[in-house]
Amino acid sequence: MPFAGHPDYGHIGALVEDLLSSQNKSEKQQVVVIGQGNVALDCARIMAKGISHLVDTDITSSALEVLKNGVQSTVVLGRRGHVQGAFTIKEIRELTKLRKEGVNVSFLVRSDELDLGMTHASEEELEGPGGRPKSRIDKLLRQAAESFYDESTLDEKEISLRFLLNPIEFLPLDDDPSTLGKVVCERTKLEGEPGNQSAVGTGEFETFPAQMALVSIGYKGVALDGMQNEGLFDPQRGVVKHVGGKVAEAAGSKGGLYTAGWLKRGPSGIIGTNIMDAKDTVITILKDLAKQPIYKKGGDIDKFLKKRGVSVVTWSDYENIDAAETRIDRKRTEVQPREKFTTVNELLVAAGV
C-alpha cells in the first residue's frame, strides 16, 4: 500500500491524487470502499484524517501529500450485516473516537441497518463460539448509531459504515465516460443458517456518487506451479490440502512438504492465530522427522545462497536502513518515528550492500 511505503506501489499516489482532485465542485467529494475487513477501515480512516492528523506518523511523505485535508465522505460498505463483518473491535473503536480526539470526522452507522442484519441466525452467531467479540462489536456499533452530531459538524468530514449493500455496477460520469461517476448497490437481506448466511438481492437499489472506489475484499491463496495438477490445492477455498500442516502427498513424492498460515487455513486471523497454526505444523514436522528423517541436518544456507548467486541483506544491513530512516534530518517532525525509503534502490543504498 502506498502509505506504508511499499516499493511496488509508489505509483499509486499520483493516480489517487488525480482521482480525488477531479471532483465536480458542486458535488460532495466521496470515496467508496468495498469490503469490511480491517484494511477497508484502515483505508477509510487514513483517507479521512488527511495531512494534519497524520503528519507525526510514519506514513511516507509522498503518500501524505496526496491526502491533503482528508476525503470529505468515505462510504465503507459490505453485502452482509455487521455481525458478519470481518473487522475487529479495536479498529471500529478508533473510528468512534475520532471526534473525541479532535479529528473532524464523524463516524456514521445506521441503526436500521443494524436491525436488518439481526436475523435470528445472526443472533445465534452472537451466542455461539466466537460470539464474545461479535457481541462487543454489536454493542459498540449500536452506541455509534445513537451518537449525536450537531449542526456545526455538517460541513466537516464523515465515514459511513454501511451494511447489506451489494455493489453491482460502476458507472462513469455522464460528461466524462473515462472516469468513475457512481457505484450502484443492491440492498440485500440475509438468508441461511448461523455461520453460513448469504446476502440475497432484494431488488432495491442505492447509488453512491464516487470519484474513486477501492476494493478490499480479502485474499485468496494461489497454487504454486504444478500443485493443481497434483491435486494438492483446493481452488475454491484457495488453500493447500493438508493434514496437520503436512501437504497431502503427491504420487511419487518424497514427502517433506508442509504448510502454515493463510495458505493453510484461508485468509483469516491475526498474528496470534498464526502462531498456534505454526505450532501445529511444527509438531507434525517433528513427528515426521522422528519417524523418517529424510533431511537430518540443516544445510548451510549462506553457502547455498552464494552458490545460486542470491544477494542477501543481513540484519546488520537492516540496522543501517533503520538508522538512516530515523535520522532527524529526514523526518517531517520530531515526533514522526521514521521517514521510510520507498524504492528498493534507496533501501539497498541505505543498507550499504
Add this chain to the structure above:
Amino acid sequence: IECACSGIMACSTCHVVISKDWFPKVGEPCEAEQDMLDLAYNPQHTSRLGCQIVLTKELDGLVIKIPASANNLMDFVPFQD
C-alpha cells in the same frame, strides 16, 4: 512468555489467566485490553494480557495459568519440583 507486539496491546500472545483468588488484586482489564482479549484463544473471565500487569509487592506470590495458546519460553528450564 512470548510478547509479539512488544507490549503495546496490539496482539494477544501474552494472554494469561489469573487464578480466581488473585484476580481482585490484579484488577479488571481496561477497554483497550478487552478488545485484544477478544482475539485471544478462549478468553476467560479472569483473563489478562501479561504485558499489562504491573508487578508490585502486593502481587508477590501471584498464581497464573499460562494457556496452551501461549508460548512458554521457560518450558525447557529444568525447575526443581
